[in-house]
Each structure stands twice: as structure tokens, then as C-alpha cells.
Amino acid sequence: MAQKAAKKRKVNVNVEKSSTNTIFTINIVFYISLLLLVALPPYFRGMYFDNEFLPTIGITSIVVLIWALIKIFKKEPIITERLDYAALSLVGAYLISTFFAVNIRTAIGETLKYVDYVFIYFMVSRLANDKKKIWVLLNVLVLSSFGVAVVGLLSAAGYINYNGSWVGGRINSTFQYANTAASFMMAFLFVNFALISYTENKYIKALYGIEAFVQFYAYIFTLSRGAWVMFPFLFLFLIIMMPKGKKVEPFIYLIGIVVASSLPIVKFNSIVNGPKPHNLLMWIFVGALLSAIFTYLISFIVDAVNKISLKVGISIIVIVGILSSIGGYMVLTSQMPLTLSHGQNEADSLKSVTRFVNVDADRIYVLKYTVKSENSENRDWAYGITIDSRNDLDQPTKIKDVYDKESFSGEKTIEFSTLKDTKRLAITFINNFKDTSVTFKKAYIYPKNNPKDVQNIMLKYKYLPENVASRIQDISLSSHSSSERMQFYKDGFKIFKDYPLFGAGGGAWASLYFKYQSYLYWTTQTHNYFMQVLLDTGVVGAAAIIFFLIALILSIFKLYKAEMDRYERILLASAATGILSLYAHAAMDFDLSLSAVTIALYALIGIINSMSISRKESATPIIKGKKLYNGYYNYGVLIVGIVVMFISFSLSAALRYAEKGDSLVKTNNIGQAMQYYKSAVSYDPWNAKYRMSYGQTLASIADQTKDAATLQEAMNEEQKAVDLEPFNSQLSAQLGAFYLAHGQIDKGIQYVKKAVEVQPLRPENYQQLADAYNKVGMFYLQNNNKVKAKEYLEKAVDVENLFNEANSKSEEPKPMTDTMKKIVDNSKQILKGIQ
Template sequence: MANPVYGKQFKASTEDEKRNGMFWVVNICLILFLLWTPFQIALFNGLGVSFEQPIFWAVMAAGVLLILGMIQFHKKIKLEDQRDMVALLIILLPISYMISMFSAASWHYAVNMVLIQWMYAFIFVIGVYMLRDRLSNKIIQITIMGSAYLIILFGFLNWFGQGILGGHLVSWFSVAVSNGVYVDAVMSDSNGWRLTSVFQYANTYAAFLMAILFAGLFNVSRLKRSYDHFIHGFMLVPIILSLILTLSRGGLVVLPFVLLILLLMLRPAQQILWVVYIVIAGIASAVILNPVTAIGLQVIAKYDGGVAAKGWAYLLVTSLIVGLIAVVIGRFIAPKLEHGVEGWTAKRFSSIWLPIGSAVVGGIILVLLIATNLRNLLPENIRVRFENINFQQSSVLERFTFYRDAMKLLRDYPFFGGGGGAWGAAFEAYQNNPYVSRQAHNFFVQYLVEVGVIGFIIFILFVGFIFYKYIRGYIKSEREKKESHFLYFILVVSILMHSLLDFNLSYVYMSILVFLGLGGMAAAMDAQPLKRLKLGAGTIRGIYVSLMGIAVIAVVFTALRFKEASADVMEVTTMANTPQATYEGLRKPLDDALSIRSTFPDAAVFLSSLLVQGYQQTKDDQFYNEDMTLLTKAHEKEPFNKDILKQMVTLYQVHGDTDQAFNLMVDNIPKYKWDISWYEGVISQAYILGNQAHEKKDTAAEQKYFQAGLTIYQQVLDGMQYLTTLPEGQLQGREFDVTPKIALSIGQIQLMQGKNADAAATLKRGLKDDLSDETNKQVARYYLAALQKEGQKDQAVYDKLIAVDAKEKEQIDQLAKTTY
């Protein structure tokens, strides 16, 4: 017997909206939003000011969408059931980010993230109310799948060397097009060429593809019309091929676990259909994998239209065959299958055997591909990736390092976190070795760092409650009700599961899909009635709409102003490289930007550079005082920003406050302990200032600076020694070694202290083959002079240096005779 409470609530959750003009306006606007965002929005925080403007546009668009939505479905806001409750509680997520601003590692990133979190809240509320309507639900599901299929085909345009065509198609609305092509739609790294489509990062594209693969399987197995079977069946091969061409090991590892979870939610007949379609599409993809891979690699290196057409023929013909097979299965086999397994379906635990069996078979296939010669059937670039799937591979060891380092950061910001973008702003101060990742490669770890334990608990409870209520209602409901919103469950589970291994939700578009999906799940969840408040429905509606309206207006206005500030900085960046650039012309947009965001890092650094030039040219302390006030204020809000600190050092130096500049550099070594260029700067200054003190016969100052330089040099050596203890499979990251500049400065210090042998050993560390470079030439010169002082020589280096410049012989002899 059906649960009466659930039946009543589900009826409410599928109540149709009034199909007036506003209904269509809201739906069309959301369609355009979902089509625009994947091509427009990249990573938030850390990619520079040029990537901020599209995000602010998206925030404003989401705010407008919510206003339109509130006009359309405001009568449903009664705070009568738990769906209304979660639509209200979603504001706790942006509020937790607002609280974290006050201890933020970067005020700029933190404020950006607050706006982004409000956007997600708006999208969630839209989903909660809008997706109760059956037609809206259908329209949005079609839009999600249609836009996903466009993204996949766009990826193949680039894989088959037709990036210019792809760039022209999207250049009118995408900021990611440069020189006529979409940047990094196919990216190259140490693993070779990897397909990324609009995401510019292969692992996130893999997470997206995994979600769309399961969504496609769901649609082809449940929809009744032949053209639905054909469309979704046709796209299975491009999805699977794209997933493989990303070379994402994480995607391949996570996929079986997500498949197991989703299969457990399906009826046995649907489970069988999923497995059948996966097998058919998988075999078809395997047949053309080698030629499609080879053709892609060939046309990327040198485009050939005929070869590219051949690649398209392989893809389209194979997809056509699979699409037609899907039509046959849907029309003739699926109905009989439903009837044939009725008896099995009625048995207890009938829905768990096939998922478990599929997981076992999938695991066996994966093991065979990893551990046996079966992998030799794969293209070389893909085979190498399979060979490297183990817990000692670099990417796995690096991720564990990220997580440990994130916990160090959390210890300093335990309760309310370090604010949005905390990891990207502060990771250098906590990193174990000099890796370059501005992402923690785990959404949950990164979220924990940003909002602290309290904010993280709020997030987990909120999402967990929606999952619990949705699954509870799903189990109780009939088939049609089960399937109405299951697509959103697929999207959310797939993306969140993969986000355990990567930073997918740092992509605004991926987070939009997740929060819209959560809204869709909430729209259909098992929603129990709430105790009625004494206030009437109209009063409650008025309070709720007023609060959300205030939030929308505040967020949209702020996003608009921030967009203007970013545009001002972009204007300066463009203008600075032109002959027409003037101090007044550059200053005005910077002042405008700083009047909106007083500690905007890019604007502050740019304006500081102008003020430094003004001071150098006029020696007017007004420039110095203004610059110092600007940088001090910016540094308070951006304590980990390296560019701001560098500007402060420069300002001190041009003002003659060299001791303050040096102390500032030394004091901030812990923030950049694996940045060898920072050590270069400090050690070079230690030599310069010590040498100046030596010339002034200030022995105390000389020893102070020289000793500081030697102490910092020892830190470099200790760091190099530590890096040798990293696990064998873990890459070091950025270079961390004795550079020619470091060797030259320390070698000179040691020579001035009479430590000739030590100087020779140090300078030898900095020797480079390219002696046309002035620093390298100086290192060789001082190295040979130090050896000569010890009665030794290095004939090979000497001959090479003399071959570059015969006058070096005199300089070496003169240095060798110099006494200090």
C-alpha cells in the first residue's frame, strides 16, 4: 500500500506551474544560462582578473533568474513542507563563507567566493521550485543533456584538428578563445595530448563525461520514443571515447564505484539494459579507439583535412550503428525484458546481484588492463596511463601530500576556515615540497579548509539531508515518480564522487550542475509537512521573498560593481602595452577600481609600480607615502600575496630603506619556503648589503648580512636534502636547487671571508653550460679564481670560458689576487 504522506507530498512536488508568459521567460532564461556557462566560466580564484568578469556576469544572471522565478512561483512559498525548509536553509552555505571572510587568507578571493556561493544558493532555490513542474523539469533535463552533447562534439572538433572552426563557433560569447582557437581544448602535459573540451583540464572533463555517460544510459533505457533511443544511443560512443582520450586515471577508477551505486537504485530490467548498452558501446568504442587516437594525434601535430574527415567517419558511422542498435533494443527487446524479469524483480534482494556482478566483472577487466598484456591492445598513450595506475604513482602520492598540507592550514583556521580560495592563497606556506597546485585536488578537503569545521558540518548535514530524503522517497515511489528526477541524482553523485580525487567543483559550471541537481532532488524528495507557524502563508511568503530579494539585490549590485573594477584593471593591462599609455591615463581606471575594491591586489600592485616610478623620477615623498599606505592596507587583507610583498620590498629599496627591505624578505621566507626565486632575492641582497658595509668598514653590519645570507643558504641545502627523502614515485615539483645567482652571491661572501675552498665548492654547484649568460659567466669566473687561490684549476671550465671571452683570463687572475 502506498505511503499516504509521501503520495500527497509527491503530488505537490509535481504540481504544474501556471503556463503563462513568465513561465516561458524563466525557462528560456535558464536554458540560455545553462548553454552559456560551460563555454564562459573557467576556474574561480587564481587564474587572474580576466577570468573574474564572466563569473560576475553569471552571478548577476543567477540573481535575475531568481527574481523572475520568484515572480513565477511565489505562491508556492508557504513554508509548509521540508522542501521549503531546505530552500531557506541553503543560505547557511553562503553565510558560512561570509563568516570565514573575517579570518580570510585572501580577502579578495574570499569575497569572490561569497558571491559565487550566493549564486549557487540562487540556482538551488530555482531548482527546488521550478523543477516541481513536469514541463520545466523535462525542458531542463533536455537542456542539460543537449548542452553536454554539444560540449562533447566540440571536444572532437578540437581533437580532429579543427580548433579554428570550433573557436569561430564560440568566439562571440567565450573569453577562452585566443588566436582563433579555444585555449587548451586539447592540452599537452607529461602524459601527452589529452582531450579537455571546454574545461581546459582533463580530469574535470572526465568527471563531467562520467556523469553524462550514466545520464545517457538512464535516458536510453527509460525513454519510449525511437528518436530518444537513437540520440542517446548514438552519443554513447563519443562519450566513452572522450572519457578514454582524457587519459584520466581517476575517472576510470571512480567510474565502477559510481556505476555500482546507480545500478543499486534501478530495477533489474533497467540494470540489464544499462549493462547491455555499456557492453555494446564499449565494444564499438574499442574497435575504433586506435584509429581515432592515431588520427587525433596526427592532425594535432599537422592538420590534414582528409585525415580529419576519416576520423569523423570512424566516429559517426560507429555511433550511427550503436544508435540504430539502441532503437532495436528499445522497440523490441526492452519491453520483453521488462515482462521476462517480473518474477525475478519480485524476489528479495533481486536488485543487488547484477550490480555486484557487474562491479566484479568491471574490476577484473580493469585489473587485466593494468596487470596483463591485454593493455598492449590499447594505443600507446592510453596504455602507459593504465600501466601507471597504482598507489605509488606520482599523482596519488601528491594528493596525499595535498591533504596532509591542507590539515596544517586547517590547524591555523580550525573553526571558521581561511575563507574562499584559502588554499590557493596560502598553500605555499604549508606545502611539504615545491609542487605548484593551487588546488587541493579534493573538493571536501578544500571546502573544509575554506569554511572550517563548523561550515563543513553545515554543508555535510545539508547535502546529507537532501540525499536521505530523496532516497527515502525514491524507494517508496512508483516507477514514473522514481524516474522523474533521477537524472539530477546521477549528476550529483557522479560529480561529487569524482570530486573526492579532484577539484571539479572549483569549476563554476560543474558546481552549477551540482546545486541545480540538488535542487532537483529536493523538488522530488520525500517531503514531510512542517508544523504550521502562527503566521499566515501570505506573511511567511512576504518575509521569505523580502529576505531573498534583499540578498539578490545586494549580490547582483556587488557583482556588477566588482565586474566594473575588473574591467578597469583589464583596461589598464591592455593600455600599459601601448605607446599612448600615460601616468594619468593609467591612474584613473586604477583609482576607479580601488574605489570599488580598496585592496584589489592586481590594482594595488599596478598602481604601486606607477607610484614607485613617480618617486624615482621626482623624489617627492608624497608618492612614497601614498604607495606605502596603499601596500600596507593591501597586505593586511592579502597577507600571502607575493606580488604585494615584492612591491613593498621595491618601495623600501628605492626609498633607501634597504635594511627594512631585507628584513621584510627574511621575515617572509616561511610563507614561500619552497620558492627558490625568493631565496635568490634574499641571498643576493645579503651579499650586496654586506659588501656595501664592507666598503664602509662597518664590520658588524657586514657580518650580520653575510651571516644571514649563509644561514639562508643552509636552509636551501637542508631543503634539497629533505627532497631526496620523498617517496620514490613522488615528483618534487618546481626546481629547488642552488641556482647560479645563489651560488654567485654565497661564493662571493665565502671568498670575502677567506673560505676559498668553500667558495669553489659552492660556485661549482651553480655552473651552467651556457656561458653567454652574464650570471653564468660570473659564476665560472669566480669559481676559477677560487680554485686558483687554492692552487687548483678546472681546465675544461677554463677553456670553455676563454673560448667565450679571451679577456676573462685577466679578470680571473685579478680576482685570484684580490684580498679582502
């Protein structure tokens, strides 16, 4: 009996051990899957476009539904925390808003995205459930950011041809947008600086130093002014969040990285704009090597600082801070003469430097400068200076330009008056012709009636590349990008007033802004994440995001106040700073519209939730020694996962069919294209553009075959397209053209007029309307119906008044198109003949 009992116990132990190993293996598989889902998105154009993001949603859904099944089998809860419910409330707000959406397709798309973000959040919360796993996840995110930086730098050096990664002298990297690249790299640069303090291994610290240099180097040459301005404040937050005895470390390591980067930064422009941009790689290696060495050596200094008294440590920080401030001051104030020149063998080309100066409106100023110019070959001019006024919208108006032909050395002055709406001046120094040169040694500006009120103009920064210097010069709330963003926000509130409670659904701004804009601009983003949520989901969504942020802040605060070891505090500091960094920059740009950034953000929030859960003695209440398990939530996650999987794969399939249809249309294979568009519509019935394309191919076939049934089907599809996107002026114009082409004049005019109504500041829309009236008038005239002809030709002429009326309300009026002028003049001439 004893032998049997022992054997039974042995079998049970083996079964339990096997079961434990299986569970461990399953968790590792899911954890690795999670790491891939978090790390890879930045490399697919930031997951901004549907053809990359929709399959990702489908794959994430598959992982989540399998994970939910296992959780149901093991009776382990997925949703337990206040932060969980807060995250779900935002999904709920987007789901509700789809029932009130002005564009149901984009609303569904945004809802799917938020479901995906919350899936990532839930998985991180439950899978990254100890310090080691959190540390690994943070390192994977840092490596992902490091890879983004590498792609950007190697694109600038010409080694990588990633479309849109290096444009206009700015690093956009895989996000194809410089400001988002800057935001992403900045956030995980902070995480990197925290992780340097996590490890005690000095060689690993050196590796972190290399990562930090590459991130910092690429971050600088995104030339993102907003990210530059935020950096010191966010870094201060990181220092505050770091544990005692570790607060000094990130700052000292940052100084080391900045020093190591200084020479590569100075060399960047001359190399990438020179004949051998590949040489940038050498400077990347130099900076990386110096960063590794400095970080390694600094680690000994840090050890020494940690061993001495607190007062001495603070004194060292103060001294380093003062020295750093002095160094920064020297970098930002040290100047040298500005030389612009063209050699004898150099073709004529515009070389210029622009500097911005804040001034008073409606006042007389004097620009005084010391110059040396050479024009030995008697070119048109040796140098020029243009002075532009910039108003609230940063719109330029030229108020003075001077072109000096003679060779000259000495001091000159230019007197000018600012305008009544002048907020600042843009002063541009120019050289254009070969075999000419100019050197501006000094320049300053002052009011004519107050010569003592002098402003020095930084002609050339001694220690900064010109593209960095020019961006620093243009940091201002009245800069073009800043003033334009403020206008977006004003126009956004106009939309909110009309859709206050539930919003206008996901993608509200892109669908509606043309109707509400104060002047004609083109942007599908609000450049403010919180404004976007407000427009998408109204007061309901605003309450949800406030609930979410409050729950998040409370979780971070409780963790900060809790008893934790220094390593947990470092993990908390890194995650919290990363979250603040991403949200802060998203408040002034559209970073979170690139889903890769939002996935990373929700992963960081999941880390906070995971740490909160681990602080509790039990994740669920215990009754009589057993955990109370509510499986309904897990089943809900499972069902949502299945639904989202099918929808995302269906939409993804529709996209592939539509792309195939587009390629067939280009080869004039209308019949086959129609079949592909039909499939696209069946898989994505809410997509207005697919329906319009399907309707247009049907109409083309019907016109050839004279098939009335096909023509009716074409009309139905094109009408459905406009019904799905009623504020899309392009679709309305296309439907109007269809009706006009098929003899339904009243309906045709109705939808061409609608195109004007939903986008009233675009001159081409008025051109289309005038053209429609003109052609209808000519049709009636050819059929000898002079009364009707006169009616429509008069309407064609009256479009000019409609345009002028709308244009007068614009803060930036646009001229009438030349084609419209010809149409209006033609209509007037014909009317004279009729009368």
C-alpha cells in the same frame, strides 16, 4: 440583473484567464532563463576565471531578484524545506569565514559563488515543478555535456581551435582540464542512460544512443584514471536506483554503446597522431551511426525482456554480464609483441613505452625478456631498457639502464636490486635512432631467490590504444598523481590545525599552502572538495556540509521509499546518480572549483528538492483555508540578490580596468595605466594585486617627478597590498624591493625575509634575500662604512645556511640556484678583503 451578473462573471473569467496566461508566460520566461544559466557555463572555460564568472553572478542575481519580487507579489514562499536551510548554512559558513580570512578578496569571491549556486538551486526547486520540466532540464544538462564532448573530439580532429581543449594527447575540452571534463561527461552520461529508459519512442532512444556514444568516446580519451575506476561502481548505483522493470535497460544500452565505440576507440590514436587527423570525424560518424542502430535494436530486446518472466530476465542479465566480463578480461589481458622502430628516412627521436610493476623494497630481481633487434647501420644502440625505482611520493630514481647495440634475436636477462624506499618499478623500453628496430616478444620479472614468483609484463595490449593502456597500467595509489594528492591532504591538515574553527576563509589553500607544504609543489587547489571546504570554513563549514549532505541523502531516501510512478523513479535515479558521481570525483580532484560543474550539481540537487516539494500536499501550512506565508525569507533573497548583483558587477568592472592597465604597462604608458589601476582599486578595494600594480605605477611616476606625496601614496598602496595578502611571497618581495630602492633598508629586508618565511621551500626566495643583503652591504662599503658592510655581507653568506636548513626539512630537496651561489661566493670574497 441576470444579464449584468452574467456579464460580470464573464469579465471575471476573462480577467482570471488573462492573469493565468500572464503567470504562465512569466514562469516560462524564468524557466528558459534558468535553462540558459545552467547549460551555457561549461562553454566559458568552465567558469573557473573571474572574467567569465563574475558577470554570470551578476546576471543570475538580476534574474533571481526579479523572480523574488514576483514571489513576494504572489505571496509564494522560496524557502520552506530542510534542504533549503541546509544549503543556506553552507553559504553562511563561507560568509562567517570572510571575517577570519587570510585573504579577504578570495573569501568574498568564494562566498559570491556559493550564493550563486544556491540561487540556481532555489530556482530549480520552484520552477522545475513537474515531471515534464524536470525531464527538459535533465535533457538540457545532457545536451550541455554532449556539446562539451563534441568540442573535445573536434579539437582533437583539428576542426576546432579552442584553447586548451586538446593538450598532450588528452581531451580537456572547454574545461581546459581533462579530469574535470571526464567527471562532467561521466555524470551526465549516467543521466543519459537513465533518460533512454524514460522514453518509449524508439527513434528518440536512438538519438540518446548517439549522445551517449559521443559522451563516452570523449570521456575515454580524457584519459582520466580516477573517472575510469569510478565508472562501474557509479553505474551499479544507477541500476539500483532504477525502477523495477527498468533496471536492466541502462546496462544493456551500455553494452551496445561500448560495442559501437570499440572500433573508433582503437582507431583514435593512429588518426589524431597521423597526417590526416580530420579523418577522425568519419569515425565519429561511424560510431554515432552504430550507436543509433544498436540502441534502436536493443530497444526491441528490452521490450521482449520486460514481457517475459523475472527469472528469464535475470538469466539474460547474468548471461550478458558474464559475456561482458569475458570480453573485458580479453581486452585487458590479450597482448602482442611490442615493436619500436625508426625507418631509413626517419629522424632520430625517442620512442618509448613504460610499464609499471609492484615489487618489494631492498630485494634482488631479474628481468627476463625475449627480443629481436636490428642495427644494420651500426648506430649507437638498437634499443634501451631503463628501470626506475618509485618511492611513496612516486619520485623516480634510476637503478638500472641497459643499451644494446648489436643485432640480436633470443632471450636476455637483467639483474638489479630495488632500493630501500622502492614501492614499484617503472620499466621503460626505448628505441631512438633511425634505421634501427626492436621487437620485445615477452617480458617478465621475478625475485632472484624465488623464480616461481613471476609477474608478466604487458608489453602491448592487443585491443587498446597505447595512451589508454599506459594510463590503465599506471592506476595505483602509489602513482605520482595519487601520492601527490595524499601529500596535499597531509599538508592541508597542517593548515586546518592552525585555523580549526572558522577556517582561513575562501581560497585558504591557495593563500597558505606554500608555508605548510612538505616539499616544493605548485597547485592552487587541494584536489579534494571536502578538504577545501574544511580549510575555507573550518569546523563550522564542515558541520554545514555534513548537514547539507545528510538533508540531501534523507530527501533522496524518502523519495526512493515513496509511492512514485516509474517515470518519476527514473528522474530520481538520473538526478541522484549525477549528484553522487560529481561529489565522488570531487573528493579526489578540484572539479567543483570550476563553477560550471557546481552549478550543474546544484541544479541536480534542486531537482531532488523539487520532487520532494511536489510529494507534499502543500508547500506551506494552512490555517483556516489560507496558506501561512512568511515573506521575510523572500525579502531576504531579494536583498541578497541586489547586494550580490552590485558586488559582482563592481568586481567585474575592476577586472576590466586592471586588464587595461596591464596592457598599458606593456606599452610603457605608465600614466594612463596608473589611472586604470586606480579605478580598479576603487571598484575592488580588497584586491591586493590591483593595489600593488597601482602602487608600482605611482612609484614609477614619483621616481620620475621626484614628488614626495606621490611616493608616499605609492608606499601606502603597496603596504595595503601586503596587508591584504600577508602570505603572498611575491607581494612581500615586491614591497621589500620598494623599500630598499627608496632607502628604507630595515623595512626592505623585513619584507624580503617575510617572502622567505611564507614560502620557505622556494630557492629563488633565498636568492632574493641573499641579493638584498649583498647589495645593502655593497652600499655601505661604497660609503666607507665597513662595520655595516661586514654585517650585511655576513648575513648574505648566512642565507646559505638558512636555505640548507629549510631544504633539509623538505621531502624533495631542491638545489641552490646558480645565481645564489655566485652571490654567496661574491660576498665571501668581499668579506676577505674587508677583514
